[in-house]
Amino acid sequence: MSAIHFNDLTLGYDRHPVVHHLDGEVRSGELLAIVGPNGAGKSTLLKGIAGALAPLSGSVGVNRKATRIAYLPQAADVDRKFPISVYDVVSMGLWRRTGWLGGVGRQDRAAIEHAIAAVGLTGFEDRAIGALSGGQMQRALFARLLLQDAGVILLDEPLTAIDAKTAADLLDLVRRWHAEERTVVAVLHDFEVVKSVFPQTLLVAREAVAWGASTDVLTPDNLMKARRMLEAPDRAAERCPRAA
Numbered sequence: 001m002s003a004i005h006f007n008d009l010t011l012g013y014d015r016h017p018v019v020h021h022l023d024g025e026v027r028s029g030e031l032l033a034i035v036g037p038n039g040a041g042k043s044t045l046l047k048g049i050a051g052a053l054a055p056l057s058g059s060v061g062v063n064r065k066a067t068r069i070a071y072l073p074q075a076a077d078v079d080r081k082f083p084i085s086v087y088d089v090v091s092m093g094l095w096r097r098t099g100w101l102g103g104v105g106r107q108d109r110a111a112i113e114h115a116i117a118a119v120g121l122t123g124f125e126d127r128a129i130g131a132l133s134g135g136q137m138q139r140a141l142f143a144r145l146l147l148q149d150a151g152v153i154l155l156d157e158p159l160t161a162i163d164a165k166t167a168a169d170l171l172d173l174v175r176r177w178h179a180e181e182r183t184v185v186a187v188l189h190d191f192e193v194v195k196s197v198f199p200q201t202l203l204v205a206r207e208a209v210a211w212g213a214s215t216d217v218l219t220p221d222n223l224m225k226a227r228r229m230l231e232a233p234d235r236a237a238e239r240c241p242r243a244a
Contacts, residue, residue, distance in 0.1 A: 001063065003028040003152055003183040004049055008058035011041070011048045017056055018044045020207040026200075028063070028151075029181040031174065033188045033198035033214065037230045040205045042187040043074065046154050049185065062152060070150035072141055074157050080130050086140050087125040090115055093147025115143040120169060135166035142170055153177060155186040159193065171197055191218050205229040 005025040012018040019041035026032050034042045047053040048060050050071040062069060091112050116122055119139040129137060138158065145153060155174075159167045174197060177184050188194050194201055194214050201214040205226040210217040 001028040002026070003030070003063050004185070005061045006058070007061070009048065009055055009060050010057045011044050011053055012056050013044075015056065018206065019048070019204065021058065022204075022208055024202075024208070024211055026183060026185060028183055029178070030183055030200055031178050031198045032183075032185045032200045032202060033194040034185065034202050034204060035188060035191070035194060035218070036204040036209070037227055040226065040230055042204060043156050045204065046071070046156050046185065046187060049152075050154055068148070068150040069152045069154065070145050070148040071154040072145060072156060072158060075134065075138065075160065078137070078141070080132075080137065082129070084129055085125065086116070086121060086127050086129060086132070087112065089129055089140050090143040090147065093144040111147060115146040116140075118146060119143045119173070133163075135162040138162050138170065139166060142173055146173070150182070152183045152185070155184065157187050157189070159188065159190065167193075194218065 002025040006022045009022040010017045010020050022045070034045060036042050044053065048055060049062065050069055051062075052071070091108075093115070094108055094111070113122075113125075116125060119142050121136065121139050121143065124132070124136065124140075127136075129140065132140065142158075158170060162170075171193065174184055174186070186198065188198070195218065198214055200212065201217040202211045203209040203217050203222055203226055206229065209226045209229065210219075210222045
């Protein structure tokens with residue numbers, strides 16, 4: 001069953017496309033890595049899947065009848081100056097059930113504590129997020145994802161600027177989600193991680209360069225082609241229409 005499908009999808013900003021004419025599907029339960037040079041449109045594509053960015057043309061569909069989406073943006077997009085504790089950040093994963101102002105019952109508190117323990121942050125519940133290291137903050141955000149109990153999980157550069165132990169622990173959670181037949185789509189830069197954890201890869205450079213088995217996609221020829229495509233000017237880009 002398809003979890004996500006793209007139909008001639010073009011995404012961008014102010015009518016200027018960043019991802020062009022993408023077709024294809026992500027199967028339910030699949031682990032898909034999105035890779036490409038800087039500026040290739042990887043984060044833009046995740047925003048489109050999450051519904052945070054409307055298509056300029058074409059469409060992106062998520063099987064919402066069968067699943068929910070959890071989206072983790074890049075660490076740089078998270079405001080760590082906001083005065084909030086680890087416990088409160090993690091508890092936000094329950095908002096679909098409790099509402100933003102809803103109370104947290106005994107069962108909910110147990111779920112929050114279990115999620116915090118699952119990412120190795122027991123004892124940090126009252127710590128302000130501004131006092132956390134990059135790795136600790138990412139653990140807290142993964143705990144929030146655990147509580148969201150989503151069938152589709154979108155991760156934008158989840159392993160950037162964190163220590164090796166945290167990266168290994170978070171990848172174990174990705175493997176756990178895969179075992180639970182959840183769909184995980186992650187923007188990544190470390191090709192060795194991609195090859196060892198993510199069986200499928202989409203290589204983009206404003207458009208799809210290659211999509212398939214990770215070992216087949218991550219070849220020197222494909223990577224060189226992606227760099228060349230991104231460096232070449234796209235003189236037709238501004239003529240792509242906005243969707244009606």
